[in-house]
Amino acid sequence: MLVGFYKYLLFPLGLAGGCVPEAYGQTPQDSLYHIREVVVTGRVVRREVIPVQELSGERLQRLNSHNVADALRYFSGIQIKDYGGVGGLKTVNIRSMGTNHVGVFYDGIELGNAQNGTVDLGRFSLDNMESVTLYNGQK
Template sequence: MFSQTKKKDSLKEEAIKAVNLYKKNFKEILPAQTLQGEDLERLNSHSVADALRYFSGVQIKDYGGMGGLKTVNIRSLGSQHVGVFYDGIQLGNAQNGLVDLGKYSLDDLEEISLYNGQKSEIFQPAKDFGSSGSIYLQPRTPVFKGAGKTNLVVRAKSASIDLFNPSFRLEQKISKRVSASFSAEFMQSDGIYRFRYAKKYPDGQQAYDTIAKRRDSDIKAKRFETSLNGTVNNGSWNIRGYGYISDRGMPAPIVNSRFNGRGARLSDENYFIQANLRKSFFQNWKPS
């Protein structure tokens, strides 16, 4: 009954403020497969090669042992046609043309992206367009919570093949706009593991059954990385240094019960320093 009661409403005219909506007119032609943030940390993987196993359309090739090469084959086009980019720099190997993804740790990575081709951006180096598939590794940028100024992460891994793998990462907030980070990792293993080797005669009788040891699969590697990050008005800058030194062995095949075949040795010394600056000078124009 009370709903039938009419009440007079008063309206007050006010000017409604305009709301501007901006949208980036960008659409990827081929969406990427991405692992980042907490999802990447929960994998508990040792290297980039271990994390790439969770992507579809990828074949991981492991050439044996802790020190063996670990390469990626995308869409069966060969590992030589896969471009690997670390913070915008394309990685390479002058020895055999293959990029060993086993030597890049996940401790300092913020995101891993896999593209069938390359990114759908206009401004890219010509090297990006020369690969049938591309893997982009984005290093971690320091993030400080609350009033904290220091982040420290220390890890240590061990395994049954005499593996010793300590690492740490230190992040320091220098000022309101400048932060620095430093990380280092050491990996050592003799790579000796036991396996069962048996042989039978054509009539099915057991010839011998023995326990052998696989050798020449050792590794000793050191990695260090440092970066200086900062922000400016409508932009950011970054300076990064990277180094990797390793000496490792790759075991030889067992032929005619010869267990002590001489394997191969692989030594690496990789260094690079790079800097980048990104700044917007106009409201409607941004760098890419």
């Protein structure tokens, strides 16, 4: 009698297990579809959100400037403060924010004074410099 009970219990479970793929709508596919190869080519266009100002090459040589501070005078939107003659301190600020809010980089290395955060741009000569670039914001 106990064996008959298990037969009636296993029979509905077997039916439920057999219809599971149909219950989820998963039917086996007999055919394969081949799609032709697609080649995508393009070029990288680097556009900055904020325009970059740059002096380089022959244009930088024609400026008749001796140091970076003199070359930066040709950029728009910046102010050069010159604190005394040929050997004096020359600093730059952008949008009147102050010189301690301007990051100055030379070959990717940030320059700065630990005491007051300013950089003397009169110390850097343009003799072996390839380009001078101004970014108004993050690069």
